Amino acid sequence: xxxxxxxxxxxxxxxxxxxxxxxxxxxxxxxxxxxxxxxxxxxxxxxxxxxxxxxxxxxxxxxxxxxxxxxxxxxxxxxxxxxxxxxxxxxxxxxxxxxxxxxxxxxxxxxxxxxxxxxxxxxxxxxxxxxxxxxxxxxxxxxxxxxxxxxxxxxxxxxxxxxxxxxxxxxxxxxxxxxxxxxx
Amino acid sequence: xxxxxxxxxxxxxxxxxxxxxxxxxxxxxxxxxxxxxxxxxxxxxxxxxxxxxxxxxxxxxxxxxxxxxxxxxxxxxxxxxxxxxxxxxxxxxxxxxxxxxxxxxxxxxxxxxxxxxxxxxxxxxxxxxxxxxxxxxxxxxxxxxxxxxxxxxxxxxxxxxxxxxxxxxxxxxxxxxxxxxxxxxxxxxxxxxxxxxxxxxxxxxxxx
Numbered sequence: 001x002x003x004x005x006x007x008x009x010x011x012x013x014x015x016x017x018x019x020x021x022x023x024x025x026x027x028x029x030x031x032x033x034x035x036x037x038x039x040x041x042x043x044x045x046x047x048x049x050x051x052x053x054x055x056x057x058x059x060x061x062x063x064x065x066x067x068x069x070x071x072x073x074x075x076x077x078x079x080x081x082x083x084x085x086x087x088x089x090x091x092x093x094x095x096x097x098x099x100x101x102x103x104x105x106x107x108x109x110x111x112x113x114x115x116x117x118x119x120x121x122x123x124x125x126x127x128x129x130x131x132x133x134x135x136x137x138x139x140x141x142x143x144x145x146x147x148x149x150x151x152x153x154x155x156x157x158x159x160x161x162x163x164x165x166x167x168x169x170x171x172x173x174x175x176x177x178x179x180x181x182x183x184x
Numbered sequence: 185x186x187x188x189x190x191x192x193x194x195x196x197x198x199x200x201x202x203x204x205x206x207x208x209x210x211x212x213x214x215x216x217x218x219x220x221x222x223x224x225x226x227x228x229x230x231x232x233x234x235x236x237x238x239x240x241x242x243x244x245x246x247x248x249x250x251x252x253x254x255x256x257x258x259x260x261x262x263x264x265x266x267x268x269x270x271x272x273x274x275x276x277x278x279x280x281x282x283x284x285x286x287x288x289x290x291x292x293x294x295x296x297x298x299x300x301x302x303x304x305x306x307x308x309x310x311x312x313x314x315x316x317x318x319x320x321x322x323x324x325x326x327x328x329x330x331x332x333x334x335x336x337x338x339x340x341x342x343x344x345x346x347x348x349x350x351x352x353x354x355x356x357x358x359x360x361x362x363x364x365x366x367x368x369x370x371x372x373x374x375x376x377x378x379x380x381x382x383x384x385x386x387x388x389x390x391x392x
Contacts, residue, residue: 091240
């Protein structure tokens with residue numbers, strides 16, 4: 001009898017928890033889905049500024065829906081879609097997460113390189129019409145600078161990205177560079 | 185079992201326990217313990233060592249970030265029947281690589297309590313996975329206290345143009361994961377000076 005009473009009480013209390021409503025829903029458009037030009041399973045060769053070459057493999061690419069954060073139970077929420085592409089290499093041990101959101105919801109593309117974060121504003125024109133690396137020219141290049149302030153450690157400091165080629169170059173704080181192959 | 189038999193056995197056990205309690209423990213060998221404590225303190229990384237630059241086999245550099253470098257002394261941890269007391273010493277240091285997902289922790293301990301003894305414990309964590317492994321070197325037996333790694337003391341170890349008088353080389357068991365840490369070199373007074381991955385990639389200090 002006691003068990004039944006406890007069960008009914010819990011059921012009653014549970015029914016008192018308010019449930020929020022979805023107020024807006026943002027989905028990725030076709031153009032937004034093509035922001036990151038990699039295909040799952042593809043490999044992209046990069047070279048380090050001292051000549052060492054290595055492959056970055058696109059280990060996954062997928063979309064998911066998430067709910068916006070709420071402060072209290074029962075608050076209304078927004079649902080948005082995001083697309084994440086993961087590139088990985090063994091030597092050096094790199095894990096790169098590129099995530100895009102619907103522009104109307106969040107115009108900033110997220111670039112995470114081994115726990116260092118960058119933001120690229122896709123709602124504005126690329127920072128560089130032309131980027132020249134060696135003898136090669138790249139067009140419509142976005143640039144992101146690290147949000148980290150610790151100048152004492154060697155870390156990724158700047159990233160160049162284009163919708164045509166994806167990651168073009170990562171510049172480290174000691175001026176070492178990882179550049180898409182053949183472009184050093 | 186009969187009641188009388190049970191009583192005899194209980195009495196026998198009680199007598200054994202009584203005599204066992206009368207066995208005199210050896211006195212602490214204070215000079216020997218002091219010598220071991222002095223020796224183990226020489227393994228502690230010097231205070232002036234901080235963040236250092238490491239370079240892998242492919243010439244890629246990153247920072248070996250040192251943190252939590254601290255030591256503690258405890259008095260009178262153990263006391264014998266001869267009126268002697270002895271304390272214990274504990275040192276800990278942690279390392280993170282600024283780019284690779286790696287965390288290393290070294291704990292050095294010296295104690296008059298025989299179970300604790302004089303040891304160096306290395307713990308290696310790959311921060312992008314759940315991989316954690318550790319091994320402990322016993323300075324008294326000069327061997328690993330476990331089977332996780334083979335630990336040897338190397339004299340006159342050379343790395344990146346620097347010679348280290350004494351180095352503990354931890355060689356962990358083979359792993360199927362290419363980026364797992366295979367060997368770690370800990371130099372007396374300097375701390376970690378080199379480590380290698382299962383895939384052969386080596387990381388050495390370049391700014392001694």
